[in-house]
Amino acid sequence: MNSITTSNYLIHFNTTCYQEINTHLKAVNYSKIFVLVDQNTHEYCLPQFLSNLETDLNIEIIEIEAGEVNKSIETCSGVWNALSELEADRKSLMINLGGGVITDLGGFVASTFKRGISFIQVPTTLLAMVDASIGGKTGVDLGHLKNQIGVINTSEMVLVDTSFLKTLPENQMRSGLAEMLKHGLIYSQDYWNKFTTLEKSHTDDLDELIYESIEIKNSIVEKDPHENNLRKTLNYGHTLGHAIESYYLSNPSKTPLLHGEAIAIGMILATYISTKLTGFSKDECNKIKDTILTIFGQPKISEEDIIPIIDLLKFDKKNEHGKIYFVLLEAYGNSKINCQVENNLILEAFKYYNS
Template sequence: MKTIQAVSYPVHFQEESYVLLSNLIKNNNYSTIFILVDENTMEHCYPKFIPNLKTDKRIELIEIESGEINKNLETCIGVWNAITELGGDRKSLLITLGGGVITDLGGFVASCFKRGIDFVNIPTTLLSMVDASVGGKTGVDLGVLKNQIGLFANPQMVIVDDRYLTTVTPREIKSGTAEIIKYGLTYDIHLFNQIKDNKDLKIKDLIFRSVEIKNEVVLQDPKEQNLRKILNFGHTLGHAIESFYLESEDKENLTHGEAIAIGMVCESYLSSQLLGLSTEKVNTVKEVVLSIYNKNNLLKQDFSSIVNLLKHDKKNVNGQVNFVLLNDFEDFKIDCKVPEDLIIESMEFYNR
């Protein structure tokens, strides 16, 4: 599988990538190699990874607790302290080995430590392979508010090795599938149709095409001024729903993909009401989502709290919530203004 060249770094695929990682380490003469893991990737992924790392440099492991609830500045401080205590300097390299939390947080930690050290992303979940590891976004949450603190910073390299997917649960695979659906609806309907028809589903090909799409978009708009906003389809309302469940003591947290899947159904409905997306296509999106994800009915008494969380979305300007909506499949419109009553209507549509 060929390498995808991003703006300043390559995305390599499969086992041959590790030779290139070893060459990177050798050529840059790094002082120390830090590997960031959580308890899950430490147990299941690190043993698969470490035999592939050919280097005589000092290797130090740093482990954090898994889960979105730990994607915060407090965890970052713990990692920064660990790197400092272990003798990290500007010639250190940080390797992130994990899912979206490890990737987002690790990139942010590396980019800020001593004003920036090099890092390499090795995603181990479908979500991080097709989304978080590529594109140069790093960051952490502020309370339950998603990705409020962060910056754009590119890794030296990304290694996508789908053998790590044997270590994750079916629920995590479904979480990553939501991002592939997003790419399909906004950019390449063939991807969506493959999932809808459940035919010829070769995970390597789905991953490669998703990374290819994200890279094509990011190359044209690295700082999300225009085109890159399409990657937020389903995320405006989806992030608010994810945050609401995260802060609710009486509700089980949703995975990122589960929340985004709900968001895509709701935002498809908004597209039909504001831009004329056909009812047939809206229903198709809903049917596909409900064929993959368990139904999580949104309680009417929670609608206002979810809508209130929308005001913290990063795409907002002057307090106005901006949505990415669809004129049609593969035909999008950015910076759409949506009345609050229609947002509530979209959640009622999902519940029906």
């Protein structure tokens, strides 16, 4: 697979990854390398990654605990302190080896330590490959509120080695599929249609779909890097999806949902709302619901949980001037941004989801 060029960096794939990073390490005079991992990527991905690195530089490993609950300023403080104690300087390089939590948090830590050090993203989950590591968004949650603190800052390069996907449990693979499905809805019905016959989410079948998904996201980000207009379409399903994810994360009586599981629900809700406000086909909405539920199942959202979820919408980072904005669909590949939605229609959408 050919490398994908963005205006600020390159995205490399599989064997090309290691050729490119080794060339880069020889060309740039870094003082030291820091690799950020969690306990899972430390065990399952780090040995393979290090075995492909060719450098005489000192490499330090910094490990954080896995899971969205650790995507916090407190964790950042721990990593900043570790960098300081290990004598990182402005010429240090940080390599973020992991899923969306690692790439989001690691990118933010690198972007803010000593006012910014270089970093490279090495996503190891499907979600991080097709979404979190692409486009320069970095940041952390504020308590249970998603992605409230962060900066947009691009990495030196992104290395997508799909062999890391063999280490993932099935639910993590499904979580990444949600963002790929979203790319089909907002950008290309042809791409969406490829998922209606997808029987299993395993690496060999997915390589081409991953590549195409990254191309779609990159093409949108390149046109609107700071999310003033077009890039907002990438938030399809995320307004309610993030609220659902935050609610399940903060409620001790609930089993937390993975990001993609919550976004899958959010996309069904947004698609139903689209049939009411922007003229999206009701028949296609039902097909989309069936496809998503076939992949993700249907976790029920009880009636008493819906109002607290709606209350969380006021914290959505896309809000402006106190107004909550949704991305809706007019047709496949044709989105409408900055749509306001009444609460009674949101309640109706939850009823449709649960039916």
